Amino acid sequence: MPRPVPRRTLIAGSAAAAMMPVSALAVGHSEQAAGSDPGGHGASPVLKLRLLETSDLHMYIDAYDYYRSRVDDNVGLARVATLTRAARAEVANAMLFDNGDIIQGNPLGDYVAQPGHLDPAQGHPIFRAMNHLGYDAATLGNHEFNYGLPFLEASIKGARFPFVCANVEHVDGSPFVPRFTVLDRTFTDEAGVAHTLKIGVIGFTPPQIMVWDALRLNGKLRAQDIVDAARRYIPELRARCDLLVVLCHSGISAEPRVGGDENAALYVAGVPGVDVIFTGHAHRVFPGPDYSGLKGVDAVAGTLAGKPAIMPGFWGSHLGVVDLVLKRSADGWRVDSFHTEVRPISQRRDGKVIPLTQDDTAICEVVEPEHKATIAWMAKPVGMTAVPIDTYFAFVGPDPSISLVNEAQLWYTRPLLAGTEAAKFPLLSAAAPFSAGGMGSGAFVDIPAGPLTMKDIASIYVFANTISVVRCTGAEVREWLERSAIAFNTVTAGEKTPQALLAADRQTYNFDVIAGLTYEIDVTRPPRYDQSGEVINATSHRINDLRYAGRPVRADDVFVVVTNNYRAGGGGSFPGTGQKKIVLNAPDGNRDAVLRFVADRKRVDPPSAPVWRFAKPVAPTIVTVDLPTSAEALASSRPDLRRLSGAPGGLIRYGLTLA
Structure with missing residues (x-):
């Protein structure tokens, strides 16, 4: 259970970025080499490749809130799918990856996990949707294991794209899913010439799965430290590929590494051989202000240890985009420059959620049977x-x-x-x-x-x-x-100015x-x-x-x-x-x-x-809590709460006197 961030915070931050010119939209641009031939002519072909990422979808396929039985413009693979199709249409070459926490997280996931609800012939609904969208590869998140190994294995059989995870293996040492894969993909360079590149993809998940799902995993799987696994397997993969992409279902921490770290993306980015690192798990947005000021992190340019990196929110709130300019030399292809970006599906304005895209109706149709069945199940x-x-x-x-x-x-x-x-x-x-x-x-x-x-x-x-x-x-x-x-x-006892109660x-x-x-x-x-x-x-x-x-x-x-x-x-x-x-x-x-x-x-x-x-302070002290307007009627019936003012995000600020 990573630390969640209030959706209003994410939307507010990404909305501001969404209204900026493209050149200012959480962009990282690193000129790693000079002298590129922009037309792709001569001995040094130049190839532009766009890499797209989703992460922490948690079964939010439709833009729908099953708890409140209503459309939710903040969520949904169906909305991200529309952004994905648009992003692909803008370029000649693109690939799409997912960074884990796919099959669990909302009532649709719970419904499908009920005995008898997963039809092997039809496959898991989210993988039907992802197949339709044409994902290239994915890794496992920690929540993939929540329903047990038999259900996970039955579910991923329906994915028509490879799963990779280097740091999870059976107790006999054999990998649970392939540790990495090499994808042969043909792309067109700036001169219109086709090239076949070998794209190496490796994945990692928090080793804490052995704690969080011990009952389901002990005696069956074991999990290595992420960085140890990266150092062991990345050199082998690097020798086989032209471009190495890391799918790291792990957050970003600049604290000294202690081993077994849950949030290890920055450490992995520093492992030699990494070209691009996709992150997730923390339910945050990167590039963005959440990670400003951390050593080794450029929260504006979107880099970890100098490598282009993305974290695209959660529940389908954003699409991550990394644009690479690849240049071929005598030593092979290398990243010449890059641009990172997160594209939100909605923004918050004047306390209201404004959708920035619409459903991909084909995705909705793919999962419609389970979607309707979940709504009926929830109403029981x-x-x-x-x-x-x-x-x-x-x-x-x-x-x-x-x-x-x-x-x-x-x-x-x-x-x-x-x-x-x-x-x-x-x-x-x-x-x-x-x-x-x-x-x-x-x-x-x-x-x-x-x-x-x-x-x-x-x-x-x-x-x-x-x-x-x-x-x-x-x-x-x-x-x-x-x-x-x-x-x-x-809080300071006796302070005259109201103080925020909650961290x-x-x-x-x-x-x-x-x-x-x-x-x-x-x-x-x-x-x-x-x-x-x-x-x-x-x-x-x-x-x-x-x-x-x-x-x-x-x-x-x-x-x-x-x-x-x-x-x-x-x-x-x-x-x-x-x-x-x-x-x-x-x-x-x-x-x-x-x-x-x-x-x-x-x-x-x-x-x-x-x-x-609450313990009584030595002098009366007013503390504040911010609540949504839906709590107003209930708050008015509580004599201990006093409405003070409005608060950011369309909330209402209430005062509580500790005395």
Whole structure:
């Protein structure tokens, strides 16, 4: 689960670029050699080649929001396909690649992954669409493994283009998919002469798949460090090709490499032999301001370690474009100059989303059967809720969506632990508000009292996680909550000017609330941890008055905590988690547990009693949260919130007094 960026942030940034002249549109232009013959005459042919990239599509094929049953102009391969056809029409030579996280990520992906829903004769719908669009190659993202190896293998059989991944292999050392491939492609140079080039393509995915999907992969696959695999296999591929393209499903970090890094694209770009590197995983846009100021990164020119690079957002928000000018000399073809660009499918203007392209209707037609079936599946009723369930206020107090998930996880897990050693310890449950403004489109859960459908359950629990249980001490539980509490800024008690409560880089899926406990969060104290799980303020403690059943939690208390496989395996680097801590890996998904709980109860009433509260500062302090207009009616019914003003992105700013 990479850190998501609010969709409004991406659209705002890319919209500004979209309105610039082409020469200023996040362009990198590196004159690596002088004296090129622009006409392609003489002994040094010049060939222009355009490389196109998509990444992190996450099954967003149609421009459609299955959670809200409406068109979404921010997403969709169908929209990117229109940009792709236009980009191809502008040049003589083009290739198209995908950088992973393809088959999982929205209800369409979940529907197809249900037993019996993937028709081998027809093939997986997203690969039918990608075949229609004519992809040249792809790599595996970490989410490709979420539904298990049998489903992944059955799915990629339908792709009429090669998958490559150099750092994932079977336990016997044989590659899971080819580590790399060499594509023979015939292109036309500037003089109209045809040349056949060998395009080498190699892929990588985060080695953390062995943590995040340990239950599905242990004993079957193993994953190498990305850079170690790159250094091992790139020289072999370089000797076989004229141009070497890296499909790196990994983000960009300029921190010193430690080995096993999740975000390793910059390090790979520095491996000798790389010509172009495509990145992804981080759900961001590059070139762009997100990566300004990093050593080895040119966020304007679009280079990593001097190599042209692209990261095209997520869910089909952008098309990545790298234009190469190749020149042939006695030593073969080399990159003479380049131009990098990201093309958005929409932009935000005056708080509204403006589409910049339209559907490729052929792509929509290819996936229409599964699209319609998913809509029908999502509308299926499963129970009732006695109260509204929303996530607008998940960071300011009791949240009904988290309460429902925690209640369901406890209900599901108790029978499984009965009769085991773990049953003698108090059982807690950890859950986070996935859709609370950080998963794109300003997404929030907003379910009125009344019927609950599959769509509602899927909006509450968006990931294909499975139930896991860990055993940890009271001291570890306290540190777990300290890690969770980094979602908040540090505020100054008594400050007269309202202060933003939420950290800009908060990860909603890492704000765990642990049911079965009560505790305070003191936001006037600096965070103890950073996003990587490292202690940065050793003397600071935000978690106070931690209690179980009314009594203070002692450091040597022992608890078992039900969570998901991602967290239990160490995802997010939370204290108290990791493979050695796991006492149960259940066969069912967390969403399935919620679904069964609702169906069993028929009518649910998520508890509103607070698990946590803010500690009172030494003087009254006003903090602010920005919420969409859809939260206005609910916010007006809360006496603790006061509307202050408008906020960027068409939001409303509310004040909360800590006193």
